[in-house]
Amino acid sequence: MILWSILIILAAAVGAFLFAKSQATTLQxxxxxxxxxxxxxxxxxxxxxxxxxxxxxxxxxxxxxxSFAWMMPVLGAAAATIAAFFTISRITPKWHARNKFEAIVxxxxxxxxxVAILTTVGIFASVVFESVAFFRQVNIFEFLFxxxxxxxxxxxxxxxxxxxxxxxxxxxxxxxxATPLGLFAAxxxxxxxxxxxxxxxxxxxxxxxxIPTVVLGFFAALTVAPLIKxxxxxxxxxxxxxxxxxxxxxxxxxxxxxxxxxxxDIINAVPQSLRDGSYAMGATKxxxxxxxxxxxxxxxxxxxxxxxxSRAIGETMIVVMxxxxxxxxxxxxxxxxxxxxxxxxxxxxxxxxxxxxxTLSAFALGIVLFFxxxxxxxxxxxxxxxxxxxxx
Amino acid sequence: xxxxxxxxxxxLLAKRYASEKRFRAYGAIALALTTIFLGFLLYDIISKGWPxxxxxxxxxxxxxxxxxxxxxxxxxxxxxxIIKQSVREQFPDIESRADKKTLASFISQAAGDELRNxxxxxxxLIGQTVKVDLLLSxxxxxxxxxxxxxxxxxxxxxxxxKLPVTQSISWRFWTNGDSREPELAGLLGAIKGSLFTVGIxxxxxxxxxxxxxxxxxxxxxxxxWTDLIEVNINNLAAVPSIIFGLLGLAMFLNFFGLPRSxxxxxxxxxxxxxxxxxxxxxxxxxxxxxxxxxxxxxGVGASKQQxxxxxxxxxALPGILTGTILALARAFxxxxxxxxxxxxxxxxxxxxxxxxAATVLPVQIYLWSDLPExxxxxxxxxxxxxxxxxxxxxxxxxxYMRRKFERRW
Numbered sequence: 001m002i003l004w005s006i007l008i009i010l011a012a013a014v015g016a017f018l019f020a021k022s023q024a025t026t027l028q029x030x031x032x033x034x035x036x037x038x039x040x041x042x043x044x045x046x047x048x049x050x051x052x053x054x055x056x057x058x059x060x061x062x063x064x065x066x067s068f069a070w071m072m073p074v075l076g077a078a079a080a081t082i083a084a085f086f087t088i089s090r091i092t093p094k095w096h097a098r099n100k101f102e103a104i105v106x107x108x109x110x111x112x113x114x115v116a117i118l119t120t121v122g123i124f125a126s127v128v129f130e131s132v133a134f135f136r137q138v139n140i141f142e143f144l145f146x147x148x149x150x151x152x153x154x155x156x157x158x159x160x161x162x163x164x165x166x167x168x169x170x171x172x173x174x175x176x177x178a179t180p181l182g183l184f185a186a187x188x189x190x191x192x193x194x195x196x197x198x199x200x201x202x203x204x205x206x207x208x209x210x211i212p213t214v215v216l217g218f219f220a221a222l223t224v225a226p227l228i229k230x231x232x233x234x235x236x237x238x239x240x241x242x243x244x245x246x247x248x249x250x251x252x253x254x255x256x257x258x259x260x261x262x263x264x265d266i267i268n269a270v271p272q273s274l275r276d277g278s279y280a281m282g283a284t285k286x287x288x289x290x291x292x293x294x295x296x297x298x299x300x301x302x303x304x305x306x307x308x309x310s311r312a313i314g315e316t317m318i319v320v321m322x323x324x325x326x327x328x329x330x331x332x333x334x335x336x337x338x339x340x341x342x343x344x345x346x347x348x349x350x351x352x353x354x355x356x357x358x359t360l361s362a363f364a365l366g367i368v369l370f371f372x373x374x375x376x377x378x379x380x381x382x383x384x385x386x387x388x389x390x391x392x
Numbered sequence: 393x394x395x396x397x398x399x400x401x402x403x404l405l406a407k408r409y410a411s412e413k414r415f416r417a418y419g420a421i422a423l424a425l426t427t428i429f430l431g432f433l434l435y436d437i438i439s440k441g442w443p444x445x446x447x448x449x450x451x452x453x454x455x456x457x458x459x460x461x462x463x464x465x466x467x468x469x470x471x472x473x474i475i476k477q478s479v480r481e482q483f484p485d486i487e488s489r490a491d492k493k494t495l496a497s498f499i500s501q502a503a504g505d506e507l508r509n510x511x512x513x514x515x516x517l518i519g520q521t522v523k524v525d526l527l528l529s530x531x532x533x534x535x536x537x538x539x540x541x542x543x544x545x546x547x548x549x550x551x552x553x554k555l556p557v558t559q560s561i562s563w564r565f566w567t568n569g570d571s572r573e574p575e576l577a578g579l580l581g582a583i584k585g586s587l588f589t590v591g592i593x594x595x596x597x598x599x600x601x602x603x604x605x606x607x608x609x610x611x612x613x614x615x616x617w618t619d620l621i622e623v624n625i626n627n628l629a630a631v632p633s634i635i636f637g638l639l640g641l642a643m644f645l646n647f648f649g650l651p652r653s654x655x656x657x658x659x660x661x662x663x664x665x666x667x668x669x670x671x672x673x674x675x676x677x678x679x680x681x682x683x684x685x686x687x688x689x690x691g692v693g694a695s696k697q698q699x700x701x702x703x704x705x706x707x708a709l710p711g712i713l714t715g716t717i718l719a720l721a722r723a724f725x726x727x728x729x730x731x732x733x734x735x736x737x738x739x740x741x742x743x744x745x746x747x748x749a750a751t752v753l754p755v756q757i758y759l760w761s762d763l764p765e766x767x768x769x770x771x772x773x774x775x776x777x778x779x780x781x782x783x784x785x786x787x788x789x790x791x792y793m794r795r796k797f798e799r800r801w
Contacts, residue, residue, distance in 0.1 A: 002656070003745075102697045109611065112603035116624045116671070119664050123635055126642030181422045188419025201423055208430050210783055212725025214754040215437070215776050218761050222769065223436050253429050260426075284408055286415035307630065314632020316728035317754075321761060341634050341728070348641060348732050366638045370631065377630045 002058075005073040009054035009080050013047040016084035020046035023091050037097035045101040046087045052104065053083030127370055130354070130363035137357040143364060149327035149338070151347060151358040158361055160368065162327040166244070166337030170319060171312040173248025173333055174255055178312075179305055181252070182259025189260070190267040191289055209257035217321030220250035225322055232334060240324070240336040247322040248333065251315055255308045262307070266300030267293060299387030306380035310373040316341040340365050437780075441773030447562035447575060448533040450555040454478035455521045456511060466512050472504035475524065482554055486547070494544050498532040498551055500575050502564075528557065530574035530767035540766060565774065569742045570756065574767030577760070579775055581742040585655055585735070585750030586724060592659025592746055593666060593723050598716055600663070601670030605712075608671070609678040610686075610700045629668035636665045637732030645733060652734040653749035661729050666719040673715020677708040710797030714790045721786040725779065727754040753779050 021043035028035050035042075057079030061071040091097070135143070138158045146159030185205070189198055225246035232239030239245075270293050278288040294301070324336030325346060347362040354360065454474060461469030476496045486492055503526045510524075511517050534540045535548050536557050542548070551557075568578025604625075612618040640661035644650045650657045681704050689699035730736070735751050736759065743750035751759065757779065760772040 002747075098695070102695060105697060106607075106611065109603045109607035112600045113607045113612075113621050115600055115664075116604065116621055116628060116667065119628060119639070119667070120624050122643050123631065123639045126639050126647075127635070130642055180418075181425060184419045184422035185426060188416070188423055192416055192419055193423075201427075204427055204430060206787075207784075208426065210721060210725075210787060211433070212727065212754050212779060212783070214725070214727040214757050215780065216433075218757065218772060218776060219433050219436065221761070253426070256426050284412045286412045287408070289415070310630060310632075314634065316632070316634045317758070320728075321758070341632070344634055344638070345728060345731055348637075349736055352641075354646065363638060363642070366635060370635050373630060373632055373635075374627065377627060381626070 001069050001072050005054075005058050005076045008073050008077045009051060009058070012054055012077060012080035012084060013051045016050040016080070016088070017043040017047035019084070020088045020091065023088055024097075027091060027093065031093055035093050036095060037099075041098040041101060042088075042091055042095075045097040045104070046084050048101055048104045049087045050080040050084040054080030123370065127363050127367040130360050131367045133354075134357060134360035134364045137360070138364075143361075147329050149343070151343075151361050156358060158357065158364075160340070160365065162329040163338060163340050163343055163365070164368075165329055165331065166323070166327060167313055167339040167341075169244050169331055169333065169337055170248045170251065170323060170339055171309060173245060174251035174312045175305065175309055177249055177252025178255035178259050178308060182256045182308075183263055183301065185256065186260040186263035186267060187289060187294075190264050191285065191293070205257040205260055208253070209261070211254075213254065213315060213317040214321070216250050216254055217318040220246050220318055220322035224250055228334075237334060239334045242322060242324040242336040243334050244323065244337045245333040247319050250322065251312055251318050254315070254318065255311060258311060259304050259308050262304035263297070263301050266297045266304070269300070270296045299383050303380035303383045306376050306383065310376035310380075313376070314341065314369060314373050316345055320345050340369050344369070434780075437773050437776050440770060441775075441777045443537045443539060444767075444770040444774035445562055445565060446537070446559045447564065448528040448536045448557050448559055450526045450528060450552075450557050451523055452478055452482065452526060452555060453521055453523050456507075456518050458519045461511065461518055463515060463518055466508065466515060466518075469508060469511070471507040471511070472501070475499060475503055475507065475526065478524075479526075479555075483550065486550075491547060494547055495551065498528055498548065500527040500529045501573060502527045502576055526555075527575060530765065533575055534767055534770070539770070565771075569740045570738060570751070570759075571740060572738075574765050574771060577768070577771055579753070579756065579778060581739060582751050582753045582756035582775070583778075585658075585743050586752040586754075588655035588743060588746045588750065589658040589662060589730075589735075589752050590720055590724050592656060593662035594716070594720055595663075596660065597663035597666050597670055597719070601667050601716075602674050602712060604667075605671045605674030605678060606700060606705065609675045610704065611696070625668045625671055628664075629672065632728075633665055633726055634728040634732065636661050637729030639664070640729060640733045651747055651749075653737055653739070653751075654747050655735075655743065655750050655752075656746045657733050658730050658735050658750075658752065659746065661733060662723040662726060665726065665729060666723050669719040669722065670712075670716055673719065674708070674712045677711025677715065678704060680711060681707045707799070710793055714793050717786055717790040717793070721783050721790075724786070725754055725783060727758055730755050731758070753782075 021039045024035060024037075024039035024042035028039060037045075054076040057075040057077075058072055060079075061068075061075040064071050143158050143160055145161065146157070147161045148157035148159045149162050150157045185201075189201060193201065221242075225241060225243060228243055228246050228249075229239045229241050232243075274292050274296060275288050278292045279285075283291070319339045319342050323342055324338050325342065326336060327338040327343070328335055330337060344362045344365050347359060347365075352359045452475075455478075457474055457477075460474050461471070476499070479495060479499060480486070480492060483495060486495060503524070506527070507524055510522070528536070531540070531542065531544075532548060532551075535542055535545070536552065537559070564576060565578050567580055568576055569581035571577040604621075608618060608621065612621075640657055644657045644660055645652055650660075685707065686699045686704050689703045690696065694702065730752060735755050737749065737751070738759070739749050739751055741748070753775065757772055757775045760768045760775060
């Protein structure tokens with residue numbers, strides 16, 4: 001029905017365009033004078049008005065769409081046609097169709113850019129509303145400060161501390177892997193690599209960045225985790241089959257391209273004159289990098305790491321597939337831990353009851369996640385603004 | 393005499409050079425590790441998934457017993473029994489009940505259905521002897537591919553000695569929807585679901601994103617309001633995708649009452665998810681068009697909008713489309729937000745419209761990876777190969793477009 005409505009409205013718009021244009025052309029020849037707007041512009045105005053009216057018709061019909069499905073295309077078509085005829089009836093030589101049309105276009109442009117704000121408001125509203133419902137059932141202090149998380153247990157426990165530590169543990173492993181690898185890769189590519197190597201390595205990193213996380217999760221769960229378990233058992237360590245290490249390692253590899261591409265840009269932005277000055281003092285290349293380039297690039301690199309942390313905390317599929325469900329309060333990377341995102345995903349997959357604390361707790365976790373990532377992004381932005389060096 | 397060699401200066405220079413070499417080696421090692429990881433990942437997936445593109449068949453001549461299939465009621469004929477019996481007759485030496493049962497389990501359920509369709513299409517076959525193609529079940533298939541060891545080894549060897557087993561490309565993998573039987577499970581439903589979902593995401597996200605970019609880059613005056621919009625867009629670009637899933641669940645499903653599991657909602661969520669990416673890419677493309685072009689248009693009397701829509705936008709379009717393709721590639725691989733809005737159910741039917749319940753390719757991968765049957769692991773890896781193949785095609789298209797249309801001013 002929606003598809004039909006769209007097609008009908010488009011057809012109405014095309015019809016309005018052609019009819020208005022021919023009307024205006026007739027008027028032009030009859031008057032043998034000039035119109036304030038070209039016939040095509042009259043056409044565009046009629047088409048735009050028809051489209052907007054049609055859309056409005058469709059929107060009005062949405063509440064009835066379950067019982068009267070036919071109303072959607074009918075209302076849309078009726079509104080579009082009426083609006084088109086009304087516009088066409090107003091065509092006169094002095095009618096400034098172009099100005100009206102451009103006003104409509106400008107309105108559409110502004111409305112489009114407001115969608116971004118509406119999205120943020122929507123996200124905020126959805127997590128806040130359901131969280132408020134959750135905190136009516138569960139004390140906020142219990143949520144923030146107790147160390148038991150078992151939403152399906154009897155009685156259920158909603159202490160999110162173990163989830164926070166689990167998230168931080170996996171994030172820490174990921175960042176510990178990704179930062180040195182990404183940073184050294186970026187330094188090598190920016191300062192040492194030949195153009196040929198650069199040309200070959202860039203796509204490799206881009207490809208790694210483009211691999212969907214569900215694929216990485218599959219790889220972590222089925223290949224990396226058993227590998228770690230077996231090698232751990234071989235040297236006498238007790239490794240859980242869903243160890244934090246496996247998820248963290250793979251997540252770290254996922255983040256390497258992010259850190260390396262951001263750092264690469266930042267290192268390249270350090271002016272050559274700084275390097276030349278250092279070389280002139282007799283420093284080797286690595287000394288120049290360590291003592292001149294990196295300090296100059298540090299704020300940018302810090303902000304890249306912040307973004308990487310925010311990415312790791314919000315990453316879902318790798319941990320859903322490779323990390324555990326049981327929220328253990330531990331910092332042992334070989335044990336199984338659970339994360340905020342894992343709990344959100346598992347709580348909301350399957351049956352949802354929007355009156356039970358179990359389902360609503362996912363939204364409370366969502367609000368925590370939203371603010372953590374928001375804060376990290378804000379810090380990253382502030383670091384860049386605060387310490388940005390202006391070179392010229 | 394002053395000695396300038398490394399030895400003379402107490403080995404300090406040698407140390408510095410060694411440290412230089414070491415530093416360089418760290419960089420090379422980092423790149424090598426990353427490459428090895430990617431290579432290992434791809435090798436692992438491809439070696440696991442490749443066999444799933446093939447299936448094992450055997451064939452057998454059998455009589456379509458009129459006792460089991462009534463000419464007037466072919467649809468309810470017991471074709472599975474015909475096949476079972478004919479296969480057993482081939483192995484008169486197998487007597488124990490358990491072995492007979494195992495023997496029958498080598499043949500997929502689909503064999504009976506295919507025979508039924510054959511007879512339905514041509515009812516004269518009843519009573520005749522026909523050669524029937526037998527699709528083997530997943531476990532037998534894995535054994536003949538050499539992927540598993542099993543307790544039924546003796547029986548399986550006996551079976552293939554009498555009835556030669558051949559491997560052929562599994563078209564079912566491309567034409568079937570999901571199924572509980574690994575040998576019948578296919579990707580068509582997931583691929584169609586993905587196309588619907590991403591199609592809706594582009595239909596909504598592209599115009600919204602481009603319009604917003606045009607406004608912010610070409611028309612908006614710098615004031616608090618536009619600053620707010622910009623901060624918002626940058627923030628949204630960094631919000632975890634699972635949060636968009638929460639938005640979809642609370643807003644689109646609970647508040648607006650849109651259907652669960654539908655590509656329509658999935659597309660809406662993904663449109664909002666990729667919107668910031670499209671806006672940022674489109675703004676960069678618009679900014680790359682030199683202002684002189686716009687000024688020239690304004691100079692000959694075009695209105696501001698005419699200058700932008702007739703001159704700037706067409707020149708920025710290749711860049712916008714390249715950015716859009718990359719954003720869509722991201723949407724195509726996105727899983728987490730779609731789990732939230734219920735696109736994660738077992739759906740055997742191939743969706744016919746964007747409001748039908750459906751799943752998408754990455755979610756199908758997630759679903760299959762969770763199943764206990766060994767054959768589904770292989771299927772999962774095969775589905776990953778398909779997904780990565782599609783993403784690589786999209787990226788190649790974006791690179792091609794960038795090369796072909798990129799203009800330096």
